[in-house]
Amino acid sequence: MSAVSRLFDRFLGRGDWAVTVPTLDGPLLPNQELEEAESFADLIDADNLVRTEKGMLATSANRLMRFDAGGKAEVLQEFPGEITALAHARGMTALATDGKGVVIRGGLHDGREATGDEARRLSCVTALTFLDSNTLLVANGSASLPASAWRRDLMQKNASGSVWRLDLKSGRLELIRDGLAWPAGIATTGSNRVYVTEAWRHRVLAIDLASKATVPVLEHLPAYPARIAPAFNAGYWLTFYSVRNQLVEFILREETYRKRMLAEIPEAYWMAPSLGSWRDYREPMQGSQLKQMNVLKPYAVTRSYGLVVHCDQNMKPLSSFHSRADGTVHGTISACEVDDDLLVASRGGSRIVRLAKAASGKRG
Template sequence: MNFLRKLLGRDEWAITLPVLDGPLLPNQALEEAETFAELAGADNLVATEKGLVASSGNRLFRYEAAGQGEVIAEFDQPISAATAAKGMLAIGIDGDGVVIQGGQHGGRTFKDAGGRKFGCVTALTFLDANTLLMANGSDAVPASQWRRDLMQKGASGSLWKLDLKTGTATCIADGLAWPAGIATTGSNRIYVSESWRHRVLAIDLSSGAREPVLEHLPAYPARISPAYDAGYWLSFYSVRNQLVEFILREDTYRARMLAEVPEPFWMAPSLASGLSFREPMQGSQLKQMGVLKPYAVTRSYGLVANCDARMRPLASFHSRADGTAHGTVAACEVGDDLLVASRGGGRILRLPGVANGHREFQR
């Protein structure tokens, strides 16, 4: 049966893609958004009682309401995840686990458990004041090599529960294809975005049972953060590309590409594009009459979706192929505003009034 599916291009061997439609219908909301702050490699937005915290490389910044930022911490390796609760900051250090700063558990670190190293922390969220949930994206590569994990069809990610009192770590789920976001629901069930399988899972913390709640996404889901009205903000690395889907099924070609071509020029999703004439292109990505069409197939894209309490999309915010606000890897609410980290665009965007449910301009 697997041979027939491969021969006929069905199921996991199909290269057809879901379209951006319905609540995910493209618009220019991110491209037209205000710039809250310029920040190269903007990543990991966390709202705290002392202001917005954002990461850039190995530095952690705190921002005032006016967008003025200051460095509050610096590490030897890039910051790959962050979250906050009750005066505490939990920070994922790429290749070096998790460290807690401030609060009653300040100084606590988690670097490995059961012989497995936490070298690829992709998402963190507090379950309560003494429990931290952590996603380890891969056992094979650090978080900075997310493109390599995708192109190698990685599925060694895991979900962990960290006890901040005792320092113990418990594996909740294993064999995940790059878990990139975690959200709590107020119950024993949590949501986890599984990027390489283009879906969001509901996982039971007691049994580890998992159930897809949002499938067949046209993009690679990243972090999840709380939204107004018990909903969620789901951010994305980039949209899927039919040529990438084809290459993922061509093992020999893919192995040579990874071995012989510099990573910036792989035919793979990216956080930004158009930076070099050596980037791979398709006919639809070429400019026509000097113009790149907004609906062109693209390696990078900007997309944040607002979902309800069941993770059903309600509205979305885009930066299309001809835009620059791409690589929207994180989003969070600050008052009535939505702030979005455009890692590809090197800035933090602000969408005023979006976090109070006003989405009329999206139509």
């Protein structure tokens, strides 16, 4: 794009300078399905749900947990840092701790750890998935910030994320794609293509592992996409940090104000997306976020939201589950199927909810 075109876009408020936000419509039409879902378990900082042969794994800050079908939990292990990503396949569990890289527990490569240069490159792991028994795909959100600083990465307008292929036999680390604006989720397709969410550009990409060609398959999303989990019917469950907000879009384009906010205001009170809201009277709000007659309207503009979208094998949205502005099941950045139920981790709500019969059927 020429400098003249960029100047006109900025003056007219279009293109990259537009502050409009797509509406939640069609398959994304708001409902109360997440808010009304059955509570499966209370879990502070609930995240990283993964189905295994021995039960469902989940994380709570630095703790790796296992849940049985009734929601009873046991702590499997505690780590020195927050667990930021989790994957399981063929008896192996891969997990990443913030700033420490990746470690394998169980199976063929038990004890394999990232060390040295490899660990430094994988210091902000946001998602993991096994390509095969000897290959792990890794999404690294940022080259300069830890995974816990996702809000700062957005408000700094960074785009230093990357996707890597890790050979578990040799330890060789291969760069697949860099220059990404916070890749937060990754999923295999059964072919040479993988799907990767690019949160700050509000889209899902298809990346060819052989040619490394990149094609957007889902764009202009009204929310910030997070992790991708497989669905029984060859589709996917797409989770989200929160919905987009016109005021945040405006602040991202106002350089002076944005830089002052980052420098002078504590992060908890930034006008930025959040995994939970209404915890402190000092949080920022817009007029529509104020309660009227002691009621917060479900359609109010909000910093936090709960959203999980069911997509087909081509990442076309089919249906969705919501917790709206007046709800509490927010920050839904991880989900997984267990038999014919869908379990969703609400990090903002510190619990796991179960959507009974939401999945297509039992997995083999």
